[in-house]
Amino acid sequence: MKCTKSKRLSYTEKAQKIVASLTLEEKVSLMGGNVSFESMMEDLMDDPDNKHYNFVPYDAGGVEKYKVPPMLFCDGPRGVVCGNGKTTCFPVSMLRGATFDIDLEERIGHAVGKEVRGFKGNLFAGVCINLPYNPGWGRSQEVYGEESFHLGEMGAALTRGVQEEDVIACVKHYAFNQMEISRFKVSVDCNKRTEREVFLPHFKKCIDNGAASVMSSYNLYKGVHCGHHDYLLNQVLKDEWGFDGFIMSDFGWGVRDTVEAANGGQNMEMCCTEFFGEKLAEAVKDGLVPESKIDDAALRIIRTLIAFDEAYDRICDESVLGCKEHIALALEAARKGITLIKNNNNLLPLNKEAAGRIVVLGRLGEKEVTGDHGSSQVHPAYVVTPIKGLANVSPKSEVVYYNGEDLGHAKELAESADAVIFVVGYDHDDEGEYVATELDKSYTGCIGGDRQYSLGLHQDEIELIRIIGPVNKNSVVVMIGGNMIMMEEWKDSVSAIMMAYYAGMEGGTAIAEIIFGDVNPSGKLPYVVPFKESDLPQVNWDTETQWYDYYHGYAKLEKEGIAPSVPYGFGLSYTAFAVENTEFKASEDAVIASCEVTNIGDRSGDEVIQMYVGFKNSAVDRPVKLLRGFRRVSLEKGETRKVEISCPAEELCWFNPKNGRMELEHMEYEVYIGTSSANKDLHQGSVAL
Amino acid sequence: MVAAESYLFEAIENRVKYPAKVFLASIDHSGFHWHYEYELILVLKGKVLVNFDQKPVILEAGDILLVNSRAVHEIYRIEEADNICLFIQINQNLFNDFRDANQTYRFYLNSKLDTLKPKRGFEHFVHMAAQIGLAAIDKNETTPYRIKGMLYLFIADLYQYAAYDIYQRASEAAEHENMEILMNIIEYIQIQYRDKNVLKNLYKEVGMSEKSVYRLLKVNIGYSAKDLVLARKLDMAKYMLKYTDKPISFIVDECGFSSANSFYRTFKMILNITPNDYRKYGIVLKDNQEIKGYLGFSKTEGILLLENIVQGR
The missing domain is CATH 3.40.50.1700 (Glycoside hydrolase family 3 C-terminal domain)
Known part of the structure; x- marks a missing residue:
């Protein structure tokens, strides 16, 4: 990846120089969308089929005299939302989650990244990784599944793919956004362990994989709008996780208050400027928002945009849109x-x-x-x-x-x-x-x-x-x-x-x-x-x-001893696979499970080998077991292959509310390897850490 | 060889500007036939029997029936009483205008059936049909617009309120192109049937091999080019027998039969009557342009009946 975090940080000095030479108004202008609500509505009334939502990239900021390009927003995730009759429509993320294919999701990221550039955009807001606490969430189709580890792996793959095309990946909606009709008003609450072990790890994983932008959600967390959330935005995302990129609000109702949002760590009001812009400059002049907040936002926006702009050294024209290769990729994903x-x-x-x-x-x-x-x-x-x-x-x-x-x-x-x-x-x-x-x-x-x-x-x-x-x-x-x-x-x-x-x-x-x-x-x-x-x-x-409780999905059912109708990770094939010769071991900082998989049926096929880790020996309340690794393998009829899956020890940590840290329990862990989360489809071993 | 109950096809010509043929007629006997057009039959007076879907139905005044595109059917008068029917023959392409070209639609609109009633009732469709019928009678420069608009309304309501099956074909079938070739083949045979080398010339004309033409026809209409030529020859012979005094030897030649023997044999086998008897007793065909046997009737009465429906009398 050309635009890694360290690469981006190498632009800090250059960005700081630009920030220093900008007026307050210019800095503030970077922090808001240039789209007006009226023009959006006009477009929709004028020609709803062609001038639909995001038919062209939506821009924000930009300073011409310092060659800071505007941020050019393209929505997703099932492809690029722009244009009409041009783009590739991929299967939704939920289907892509069902592939359990990291490599495929990364290739989709490349294709989408190219298409964003083909539409002359520079940001893809399609890394949607909210965790459907209840599957009734109306937008669960935009995410990969119910499991935090798996969500994180898939989201990180898409992030890498998109950003390798020198397009900014925007991870959304941060955080606790898994209810649709109440999204503008609901305040979500949960305990600290639920927050850190269930709802945030997948966001952290995408940040660790270099995501350069995050979109805050509409809803509230513990009574505070997520777009204003000092704890989530400043303390966790920027300080704890070391996020170097910029945050933007969800559109229209993501920022509700100038001062609270700016001080809470919001960097960019999208996609129309209502509470930022002049009001924000006023608030700084009135001493309600320290200018350092503005400088930090401007630095993050400029640094990210110039880093990606300079990395993008070729031309993707419209010929990449809906091209043969991308449609073939959409078909591959569906298959x-x-x-x-x-x-x-x-x-x-x-x-x-x-x-x-x-x-x-x-x-x-x-x-x-x-x-x-x-x-x-x-x-x-x-x-x-x-x-x-x-x-x-x-x-x-x-x-x-x-x-x-x-x-x-x-x-x-x-x-x-x-x-x-x-x-x-x-x-x-x-x-x-x-x-x-x-x-x-x-x-x-x-x-x-x-x-x-x-x-x-x-x-x-x-x-x-x-x-x-x-x-x-x-x-x-x-x-x-x-x-x-x-x-x-x-x-x-x-x-x-x-x-x-x-x-x-x-x-x-x-x-x-x-x-x-x-x-x-x-x-x-x-x-x-x-x-x-x-x-x-x-x-x-x-x-x-x-x-939100600590337990949901398969972990909840298993904890409560309730058999599922169909287990997590289950899917049939026209051939059959045998999993044998399993081995379980621990290295210094990882758990490793391996097995030999043989295609014992009469045609070639793919199997997804899954590794689960169990916490029966835990001193605290923990799930029976959780998915902590997976690998898709293709096997010809009669072919055998050894599959080794490794999981870093940090993925096994729990959040200790007493000291506020993720901690590894030193104990014996059950480790499972097999073809679904059902015990009958798994081989069990154990390792000590 | 053509089967005894030889199916004929009816090439419905749409010379008018709108993609439909709308007319009032009194039916004697149509014989089995099929066409690409969807055919709506609204009985205004008397009774007719329609053999359709292998299930004969007797339609009485006020009944409505939609015969689907390419469905083989026959219509004949029952009882001695006069009948008047409104026919609306709608070009099948109109149904695909905003939908997949590789689909064919089979609607269920038959007021004699107790099942699959349209959601807005048959009266709604009867009413619309009568309106189209009246609009078609008054021919002026606005008629084509009015008719086309009404046909679209009619089709929209069929899609919305009537039950229908979709027959989906593969995209590669290039159905549209095939349809055009098919029409060309049929038209060629209609005109050139007398020519001894009609089939050889046909293959040259459409640029297809004998096998390809055979396959195309079999898949789409179930008959070979040879069957179609023979059917056309027999039609012509029937007309000449009934409406001319030409000697049979002349008709044999004129209709392109190779010998009197083969003409007699084929005629008897397929129509189950000898040419001489046909000349004496055969059913009446009004002209040779239409395969349907239309009878004379009072157009004024038909219009009045349509007006009664439209005005709810």
């Missing part, structure tokens, strides 16, 4: 992330030659669904729907689609079919960025929000699957959605189930390739599926206060 959950009697893959009539039922079968319609909506040239994918991948099949509304007709079709595929789940109205409940007040043009009422499918979809599923024994459910979808009411009505998430512009292709066996599925669920919603931590979605 690797889509997760096969059930496959009774090896129904899948369907035989292309034998599968004559494929009946597709469910509203989403013919829809171009790529995720929410909020700030993460990207605008690709095309989207392959599930039915298009099926027809393209198996041109000899007769692909017949019906939305499924009339059960009698659906039954007739199902009876006539060689296989039935239900495409069910969510779109942008069910979950996603939320602005208002009334459509005309919403710039997203959809409802979105959290899944407040149910984590299951729509009632009519449940009924469709329950009644029509048993009609044809070759029935498959394809679920579309951004996070865990409950399956208990209908899972026994069909032979096969796969989770397709929001699989991007080539999603329909990948779904079909897996159904017809051109691609061997290899995704793993980055969340646990419980038998009951009440097994998960409960939240009040429309609230001003919310407490």
Whole structure:
């Protein structure tokens, strides 16, 4: 990486010189977006299809006479939000999380970085790593899964990839932002251990991996707006973690008060300047904000921008946008992330030659669904729907689609079919960025929000699957959605189930390739599926206060001795893998587990080997076990490979509230290696540290 | 060889500026046929039987039925009473205007069925059809605009309120181009059927091999080029038998049959009647432009019936 932290710090002196020569007004001008709310609204009214949110990079700051470029903001994460019909629409982060493929996420980072430059931007605000405390969070699709360690690894990979293209990666939303409809008003609270062990480690990991920008969240933490939060911004992020880059606020409602925000450590008000700008200069003159705060913000902004600007020594023009290579990468991600959950009697893959009539039922079968319609909506040239994918991948099949509304007709079709595929789940109205409940007040043009009422499918979809599923024994459910979808009411009505998430512009292709066996599925669920919603931590979605417990997700279920319906890290393949000859050892500062994996089935495939560490011997309350390493391996039929996974000891620390430090317990740790978080899929050993 | 219940196809010509043919007719017998156009039948008077989807339905005054693109069907009068029907034949491309070109839509709009009723009821579609029918009668410079707009409304409501299946084809199929070639093939045969070398010339004309043409036709309409030539020859022969006094030997030659023997044999086999008997007793065809057997009827009465529907009388 050319623009590492140390490289950036080498620009400190140059940046300081520029800061010293700027007037207060000039310095303050760096600290706010140059976009006006009125012009944004005008664009939206004028031509909502083309002049959509972020159709061009949004700029902030910039000082021409010192060659300080403006910050040029491009949103994400499922690609670059700018333009229309040009960009690549990748699968959402949740699907990419299901790939457990660090290398792939880094390559996506490169592609996205190039496209940001192709749109003449210089910052990508798509490293979204909030932890879905409850999977009903409407924007969980923008993050990688429920597990802090995994979120951090994937976020760090995207950060590296983007920044290697000399584009600033912006990590968001810092912090505790995992409730959508209450995001402007909710104050989150939790104890210190929860904060440090569950909700902050993934942010720290991205900073440790060089992220040069952070976006503060809308919500409050312990009663203080995160965009004003002295503790989170100044004390933790800048001082403790040594963050050298700049912070920006979330858009529009991220800064609420000039003085509190500036003193709290906010560096840049986005994307319109309302509380900063002149008001901030006034506050400095009135002695309410020390000028040193302004100098620090200006230094951070200038240093980061000139470092990246100088590193960017080539030209990415529009030819990189949605290019063949990037679309191939979007397809690769979809192929690797889509997760096969059930496959009774090896129904899948369907035989292309034998599968004559494929009946597709469910509203989403013919829809171009790529995720929410909020700030993460990207605008690709095309989207392959599930039915298009099926027809393209198996041109000899007769692909017949019906939305499924009339059960009698659906039954007739199902009876006539060689296989039935239900495409069910969510779109942008069910979950996603939320602005208002009334459509005309919403710039997203959809409802979105959290899944407040149910984590299951729509009632009519449940009924469709329950009644029509048993009609044809070759029935498959394809679920579309951004996070865990409950399956208990209908899972026994069909032979096969796969989770397709929001699989991007080539999603329909990948779904079909897996159904017809051109691609061997290899995704793993980055969340646990419980038998009951009440097994998960409960939240009040429309609230001003919310407490977060220490336990959530698979760690909560396991701690409470509740069996999951589908374990975290689970996913089926068309081949089979054997894990043998496991070894567990500790070095001075790491835990190492290794095994030999053999593909014992009859076709090539990928497996994700996972390492968990257990804390049964802990003197304090800790999870039974946590994911602390993973590696994706590709194996030819019959091939064996040794896989070694190492986890630094610091990843095993707990936060000692007595001394306020992350501490390593010196004890015997259980170490597990295998193919999911379920004990039956794991081999267990132990190591002492 | 052509099967005994030889299916004919109807090349619906849309010379008017809007992509539909709207007309009132009284039906005697159409024989089995198919076309690319979606065909909406609204019965205004009397009864007709439509053989459609292998399920014959009897439509009475006020009934509406949409025959899907490329669906083989036949229509005939039942009972002696007169019938008047409104036909709206809509170009299939209109349905794909804002959707994937590789999709075909099969709608369920049949007021004689108890299942799959449209969400706004059949009356809504009956009303719209009658409005289109009336708008088409008054031909002036605004008519094409009005009709096209109304057709779009009609299609939008079909998508929104009627049940339908989508048949999705692979993108590579380049369906659109194929459709054009298909139309060219059919048109060529319609005109050149008399020529002994019609098929050889056809392959040259469309620049495709015999095999490719065969495959294209089989996949799309289920009949070979040879079948189509023969069907066309028989149509022509039927017309000449009924409406001219030409001797059969002349007709044999004129319609491109190789010999009188083969003409008699083929005619009897396919139509189950000899050419002579056909001349004497065969069903009435009004002209050779249409495959449908239309009867004379009072257009004024048809218009009145349409007005009754539109005005809710």
